[in-house]
Amino acid sequence: MEIASWNVNSIRARLDHVTAWLKARNPDVLLLQELKGTEFPAQVFKDLGYESVAVTQKAYNGVAILSRYPIETMSTALAGDEADSHARYLDVTILGIRVVNIYLPNGNPVGSDKFAYKLAWMDRLNKAMSDWIRNKIPVVIGGDFNVIPEDIDCHKPSSWMRDALFQPEPRARYRALLNLGYTDAFRSLYPHEGGHFTFWDYFRQAFEHNRGIRIDHFLLSPRLTERLESCEIDMHPRAQAKPSDHTPIIVKFR
DNA sequence: ATGTCGCCTCATAGGCGA
Numbered sequence: 001m002e003i004a005s006w007n008v009n010s011i012r013a014r015l016d017h018v019t020a021w022l023k024a025r026n027p028d029v030l031l032l033q034e035l036k037g038t039e040f041p042a043q044v045f046k047d048l049g050y051e052s053v054a055v056t057q058k059a060y061n062g063v064a065i066l067s068r069y070p071i072e073t074m075s076t077a078l079a080g081d082e083a084d085s086h087a088r089y090l091d092v093t094i095l096g097i098r099v100v101n102i103y104l105p106n107g108n109p110v111g112s113d114k115f116a117y118k119l120a121w122m123d124r125l126n127k128a129m130s131d132w133i134r135n136k137i138p139v140v141i142g143g144d145f146n147v148i149p150e151d152i153d154c155h156k157p158s159s160w161m162r163d164a165l166f167q168p169e170p171r172a173r174y175r176a177l178l179n180l181g182y183t184d185a186f187r188s189l190y191p192h193e194g195g196h197f198t199f200w201d202y203f204r205q206a207f208e209h210n211r212g213i214r215i216d217h218f219l220l221s222p223r224l225t226e227r228l229e230s231c232e233i234d235m236h237p238r239a240q241a242k243p244s245d246h247t248p249i250i251v252k253f254r
Numbered sequence: 255a256t257g258t259c260g261c262c263t264c265a266t267a268g269g270c271g272a
Contacts (some may be wrong), residue, residue, distance in 0.1 A: 009272080010260055034272085036261065059261050060271070106272060114271095146272095201272095203257035245259075245272080 001253040003029040005216055006189040006237075007199075007246035010036040010060070014244055015044065021237055022048055027250060028068050029094060031101040033144045033242075035062025035087075046122035050198045063101045063143070067094050067195075074098070080124035097224070098132065104146045107164035115164055118146070122173040126180070129219075133181050138223040141182070144246065145217045149184065150212040152194035153214035165215060177219060185218040185231040185251045198201065198233055201244045207238055218251045227253040 004027040008014040011032065022030065022045075023076035031051070040054040045066050055076045065071060075091040077084070088103040102125065107118030125141075133141045148166045151157045160166040178184060191195060197212030206212060219229060229252040238247035 013260065034260095108272075201257080202259055206257095241261095 001029075001097075002027040002250055003031070003140060003142060003218070003246050003253075004250040005033070005101070005144075005218065006248040007033040007103070007144040007244060009034050009246065011040065011064075013021040013242070015041060015245065017237055017240065019044060019048060021234075021248065022050070022066075025248075026139065029097070029099060030066040030248075031090075031142050032064040032066070033062070033101070033103040035064060036060060037062065040064060051126040053092060054088050055087040055092060057085070058092070061073075061103055063087060063090045063103050065090055065092055065094075065099065065101050067092075069095050076122050078102075078121065079128060081120070084121075087133055096138070098137050100139060100141040100143075102141060102143040102145065104144060106146050107167075107170065110162065110164050110167055118164060119169055119173065122170060122177075126173065126176055129182065130180050133221060136223070137221065138253070139221045140224055142216075142218045142251070144215060145174065146215055147154070147171060147217075148213050148215060149174050149187070149217075151191065154195075154210075155195075155197070155211040155213070157226055159211075159215065161206055165213065166190045172234060181222055182219040183222075183225040184226070185220050185225075185228055186214070186233070188225070188228070189231050196233055198249055200238060202245055206231075207243075215250050216246055218249065220251075224253060229254050235249070 198216035200207035200212035
């Protein structure tokens with residue numbers, strides 16, 4: 001069972017990249033973030049053998065889940081704030097596994113309303129994740145967390161010091177998610193190993209110099225952690241022409 | 255401050271969000 005996650009920075013601009021990658025890698029499930037529009041090309045994916053569910057809005061955000069197996073949608077919005085209309089959350093069941101796709105708020109600039117929204121969103125996520133742990137539900141939460149967990153998860157800490165993705169508050173909240181009993185799939189397999197990133201800025205040839213950050217994650221409940229076989233970042237899509245600024249991360253279960 | 259994308263519109267340039 002292979003589940004991948006990819007922030008595509010517009011599904012319209014990246015449709016050829018995504019279809020080519022699906023044909024090459026053939027994951028069972030793909031979580032997409034930053035669709036950036038209300039149109040979603042479900043038929044294109046259906047023709048490739050994937051059914052899909054999408055949560056979209058105009059211009060911003062947007063998440064979708066593609067799957068070779070039937071998808072049962074549990075929820076399309078993160079609980080805890082009825083006024084929150086952002087398309088950032090999709091919670092489904094596939095083959096008995098709870099699969100949750102998130103596009104966590106960026107939160108820049110620090111100290112703004114957007115930063116407060118990010119922290120509140122993480123508190124709401126903590127509540128949902130603690131409920132799943134308590135009820136022993138096998139669950140994988142994947143997506144763009146917009147959090148750099150540790151110093152080794154960025155090329156140079158000093159250049160991210162004033163960024164919302166690197167602040168003590170979101171990082172403490174990310175650790176709180178792990179303290180509930182979840183495992184950061186990639187980090188658990190490559191402890192203390194820096195230089196592995198999932199995002200590189202478009203400017204200043206950041207990718208060519210591997211000046212990136214690790215912000216796309218898979219968090220696993222205990223029962224799925226036992227089944228963890230591999231977790232890898234596929235750099236190839238980021239090296240292509242007109243890429244997303246993120247590249248896919250793939251987790252594999254026994 | 256800046257770099258670069260992609261989206262949108264009181265649209266063909268500029269603002270917003272990342």
